[in-house]
Amino acid sequence: xxxxxxxxxxxxxxxxxxxxxxxxxxxxxxxxxxxxxxxxxxxxxxxxxxxxxxxxxxxxxxxxxxxxxxxxxxxxxxxxxxxxxxxxxxxxxxxxxxxxxxxxxxxxxxxxxxxxxxxxxxxxxxxxxxxxxxxxxxxxxxxxxxxxxxxxxxxxxxxxxxxxxxxxxxxxxxxxxxxxxxxxxxxxxxxxxxxxxxxxxxxxxxxxxxxxxxxxxxxxxxxxxxxxxxxxxxxxxxxxxxxxxxxxxxxxxxxxxxxxxxxxxxxxxxxxxxxxxxxxxxxxxxxxxxxxxxxxxxxxxxxxxxxxxxxxxxxxxxxxxxxxxxxxxxxxxxxxxxxxxxxxxxxxxxxxxxxxxxxxxxxxxxxxxxxxxxxxxxxxxxxxxxxxxxxxxxxxxxxxxxxxxxxxxxxxxxxxxxxxxxxxxxxxxxxxxxxxxxxxxxxxxxxx
Amino acid sequence: xxxxxxxxxxxxxxxxxxxxxxxxxxxxxxxxxxxxxxxxxxxxxxxxxxxxxxxxxxxxxxxxxxxxxxxxxxxxxxxxxxxxxxxxxxxxxxxxxxxxxxxxxxxxxxxxxxxxxxxxxxxxxxxxxxxxxxxxxxxxxxxxxxxxxxxxxxxxxxxxxx
Numbered sequence: 001x002x003x004x005x006x007x008x009x010x011x012x013x014x015x016x017x018x019x020x021x022x023x024x025x026x027x028x029x030x031x032x033x034x035x036x037x038x039x040x041x042x043x044x045x046x047x048x049x050x051x052x053x054x055x056x057x058x059x060x061x062x063x064x065x066x067x068x069x070x071x072x073x074x075x076x077x078x079x080x081x082x083x084x085x086x087x088x089x090x091x092x093x094x095x096x097x098x099x100x101x102x103x104x105x106x107x108x109x110x111x112x113x114x115x116x117x118x119x120x121x122x123x124x125x126x127x128x129x130x131x132x133x134x135x136x137x138x139x140x141x142x143x144x145x146x147x148x149x150x151x152x153x154x155x156x157x158x159x160x161x162x163x164x165x166x167x168x169x170x171x172x173x174x175x176x177x178x179x180x181x182x183x184x185x186x187x188x189x190x191x192x193x194x195x196x197x198x199x200x201x202x203x204x205x206x207x208x209x210x211x212x213x214x215x216x217x218x219x220x221x222x223x224x225x226x227x228x229x230x231x232x233x234x235x236x237x238x239x240x241x242x243x244x245x246x247x248x249x250x251x252x253x254x255x256x257x258x259x260x261x262x263x264x265x266x267x268x269x270x271x272x273x274x275x276x277x278x279x280x281x282x283x284x285x286x287x288x289x290x291x292x293x294x295x296x297x298x299x300x301x302x303x304x305x306x307x308x309x310x311x312x313x314x315x316x317x318x319x320x321x322x323x324x325x326x327x328x329x330x331x332x333x334x335x336x337x338x339x340x341x342x343x344x345x346x347x348x349x350x351x352x353x354x355x356x357x358x359x360x361x362x363x364x365x366x367x368x369x370x371x372x373x374x375x376x377x378x379x380x381x382x383x384x385x386x387x388x389x390x391x392x393x394x395x396x397x398x399x400x401x402x403x404x405x406x407x408x409x410x411x412x413x414x415x416x417x418x419x420x421x422x423x424x425x426x427x428x429x430x431x432x433x434x435x436x437x438x439x440x441x442x443x444x445x446x447x448x
Numbered sequence: 449x450x451x452x453x454x455x456x457x458x459x460x461x462x463x464x465x466x467x468x469x470x471x472x473x474x475x476x477x478x479x480x481x482x483x484x485x486x487x488x489x490x491x492x493x494x495x496x497x498x499x500x501x502x503x504x505x506x507x508x509x510x511x512x513x514x515x516x517x518x519x520x521x522x523x524x525x526x527x528x529x530x531x532x533x534x535x536x537x538x539x540x541x542x543x544x545x546x547x548x549x550x551x552x553x554x555x556x557x558x559x560x561x562x563x564x565x566x567x568x569x570x571x572x573x574x575x576x577x578x579x580x581x582x583x584x585x586x587x588x589x590x591x592x593x594x595x596x597x598x599x600x601x602x603x604x605x606x607x608x609x610x
Binding site for chain 2: 034050067069073
């Protein structure tokens with residue numbers, strides 16, 4: 001086991017990793033930007049090193065400074081968290097060449113699954129169904145029309161280098177395709193510096209269902225079943241839950257096995273998530289792999305009882321995951337609400353600022369993962385996540401009731417948060433009946 | 449008045465007499481009456497004009513950061529207020545000279561200009577020469593030779609008015 005680890009991240013995930021390390025008896029070195037200097041979770045680390053000014057590009061994304069901090073901090077490994085450098089294969093390479101363990105997959109596996117096109121090719125190789133679409137980047141408008149006619153309208157144009165909904169357009173016919181193609185390309189160039197666009201069949205009212213996988217360095221790969229993340233707004237997840245309601249067991253089983261097959265084919269170990277889209281006929285299609293621990297990992301932890309971050313650290317240290325797939329049996333229902341410093345009444349405008357007072361909910365089956373404390377100022381430079389509220393109960397109905405109860409108990413004073421939108425979603429009858437898909441939030445709630 | 453410091457890990461032994469003497473000198477220089485130092489689970493408090501109190505009780509707060517000492521002191525005088533501090537632009541290890549036998553780049557009392565190399569911060573085997581960026585007289589060297597430094601850490605105090 002490592003003696004000391006550096007956490008190349010901030011906020012709630014840095015705290016999450018510090019906690020796992022403390023339980024494993026591993027010392028921690030936290031890095032921070034000047035904007036995070038007063039964050040109280042830093043006091044829980046054995047050492048904290050300032051690596052730059054507020055801007056992420058000048059601090060948390062500075063590979064040289066993170067590595068320097070790792071050297072002066074005398075660590076054996078680095079946990080990259082999520083976001084920032086977590087899916088940067090060059091960073092993983094640098095760690096390897098500096099003889100510092102990278103707590104995640106190998107740079108090779110990361111690259112294989114990271115690029116969306118290469119991942120699709122990987123899926124085909126592993127016999128995992130993909131959304132019918134173009135074979136790589138579309139070279140011209142004419143090619144776009146040809147492919148679209150082959151796979152059938154409506155089609156979705158997506159940026160190969162992108163995410164978060166940028167560089168995406170839907171086209172219902174030939175005519176719309178021309179302008180959609182121009183727009184998507186331009187947006188992709190602006191957002192990612194890469195105008196490459198590929199085409200997919202547009203699935204109507206899809207559900208976003210992802211499989212959590214976990215592999216060790218001895219060739220063992222397991223799945224921890226699924227999370228349903230359909231409750232989104234503009235491709236940003238608001239609520240995640242497990243199990244995916246209304247997903248047939250046979251589909252769940254096939255998806256989980258497909259995810260494991262894909263991971264094994266890529267030589268992937270550590271934690272990862274294989275994302276799928278499920279259509280209204282319960283047919284599933286591979287979308288992409290997230291080669292990192294994810295924000296919503298607690299949902300899977302609650303239903304399986306497995307600490308994913310500790311598992312990542314153990315895997316990186318070369319330990320064998322002493323698990324058997326048949327023993328990973330999900331119990332009950334877990335829901336997570338992402339509490340962001342945003343104002344739902346003002347188009348989700350970010351609301352950085354000082355938290356005058358925070359009161360944290362508790363009770364049976366309630367978990368709060370957050371770095372926020374009374375007096376903490378949410379900085380404007382990073383994501384707006386204040387905390388994650390997770391509940392776990394024997395049934396979905398009870399989990400919803402507990403989440404509503406906990407959301408009412410939670411007080412975050414001084415800034416606006418997304419608590420009201422969560423309460424609205426959770427009291428919506430369509431949500432209760434599990435009639436959710438990725439268009440649900442915008443269609444039902446925000447169109448009022 | 450009280451100044452809080454956290455010792456750079458491992459390279460400063462708080463109970464070395466030479467170090468304690470250096471600390472007392474620093475205190476006199478900056479007119480500090482009390483210093484409270486923590487290193488891991490141990491601590492030392494020095495009161496000027498009074499006795500040296502060594503406290504070995506485990507510190508509840510285990511975290512320590514190589515943060516700047518002098519920065520947290522409230523300026524006592526106009527002289528103190530005009531002092532400039534050269535801060536580290538990177539994370540690494542501080543060296544006051546280009547080699548173990550080489551003379552220091554700067555000493556207390558030296559007059560320097562902005563182009564003058566004042567120290568080296570080594571990171572990933574690369575020795576980076578750090579320019580002063582300011583003019584004036586070197587008043588204090590705030591970091592031990594060979595100590596780790598973080599981004600923004602005060603390295604050298606300069607009096608621009610001297």
